[in-house]
Amino acid sequence: MLTFIQAVILGLVQGITEWVPVSSKTQVSLVYLKLFNGDPSLLIPILLYVHVGTVLAALIYFRREVTELVLNFLRKPADFRSQAEGKTGFLFTALLFTGIVGVPLLILEKKFFPDLTGGLLFALMGAGLLLTGFLLLKQSGKKERGREEAGWKDGILTGALQGLSVLPGVSRSGTSTTGLIWRGFDSESSFHLSFLLSIPTVVVAELIFYVGGELASFPVSDGLMLAGSSFVFGYLTIDALLKIVRRMNIAYVALALGLIIMAAGLLSAG
Numbered sequence: 001m002l003t004f005i006q007a008v009i010l011g012l013v014q015g016i017t018e019w020v021p022v023s024s025k026t027q028v029s030l031v032y033l034k035l036f037n038g039d040p041s042l043l044i045p046i047l048l049y050v051h052v053g054t055v056l057a058a059l060i061y062f063r064r065e066v067t068e069l070v071l072n073f074l075r076k077p078a079d080f081r082s083q084a085e086g087k088t089g090f091l092f093t094a095l096l097f098t099g100i101v102g103v104p105l106l107i108l109e110k111k112f113f114p115d116l117t118g119g120l121l122f123a124l125m126g127a128g129l130l131l132t133g134f135l136l137l138k139q140s141g142k143k144e145r146g147r148e149e150a151g152w153k154d155g156i157l158t159g160a161l162q163g164l165s166v167l168p169g170v171s172r173s174g175t176s177t178t179g180l181i182w183r184g185f186d187s188e189s190s191f192h193l194s195f196l197l198s199i200p201t202v203v204v205a206e207l208i209f210y211v212g213g214e215l216a217s218f219p220v221s222d223g224l225m226l227a228g229s230s231f232v233f234g235y236l237t238i239d240a241l242l243k244i245v246r247r248m249n250i251a252y253v254a255l256a257l258g259l260i261i262m263a264a265g266l267l268s269a270g
Contacts, residue, residue: 002046002222006036011229014050015057016237018230019195021174021257022264023165024054045218046226048206053230055202061238062196084152090193093155094162094176095200101163109167118167122174123265125161126258129178133254144250147189154183158193162201169268172201174261187245187253195238 002010013031017024025047032038032046059066065087073088083089136142158179165172173194180190245253 001039001042001219002225004225007222007225008229010046010050011053011226011231012233014054014230015233015235017171018051018054018198018234019173019191019237019241021171021177021261023169023171023268024050026169026268042218045223049218049223049226050230051202051206053227053232054234055199055206056227057231057234057238058195058199061235062199065196066199087147087150087193087196089152090150090155090158091197091200093152094159094197095155095204097156097159098163098201099204101160102166103163105163106166117268118164118170119265119268121164121167121265122170122268123262125164125175125178126261126263126265129181129254129258129261131258132181133251133258136249136251136254144186145184145189146186147192150185150189150193154180154185154193157183158197162197169265171261171264172198174257174264177257178261181250181254181257185250187248187250188242190250190253191241191245195242 010028010031013027014024017027028047028050029043032043033040038046069088069091072086073083076082084093158176161175161179162172164170165175176194176197177190180193185193
């Protein structure tokens, strides 16, 4: 059903947009439906397979960190205080609040407001990030937080904002990175934690919303091409972005993200 070139292009789009502040599902859908004149009934399995690829990319890229988190949890599963104050607590709380905000929004959108989009909301978030960037420029001496300082309190805002990404046009990476910047993390840590959070978030979302009968009629060979392509481009993009933001002042990162998010939000709203 898909040519090799189409699978590579869709994987490229997913591999890049999963990590930058534009909605990956929106971009992949537009390319498939508008550029390739694709069958709308096949969109869900296509989105599933390309997301599988980027989840695997994040899992491989952060394999040491993920292994360490799992082993630490298994060593002291009942030590709730210790777990809550570390990255395990951050990931769990962020995932919980993503569901608290995202599931009701998704139900409202599907049942009562089928034309609801989050474009204007996303644009407002971008404006807030621009303001944050300007404030950070004036607070050049302020100490920024590193990713090892993440805890359950950081997961509340990050997860609540990430829950907004169930709305069309709203980016998961854009919302979660925004939340982390607002929590005072430095450039690299904000992106690093956002990418790490994508692993449990996307896995749970795939299991709840995508996996179903739609996969039965979709060729496995096409699915493997999509997943393989998004894995390669996703892995390369993670590495490139982290290297770039590692050298950037958080204020300039906030300003750049704010501009991108505002533009993406306004275009989606329009």
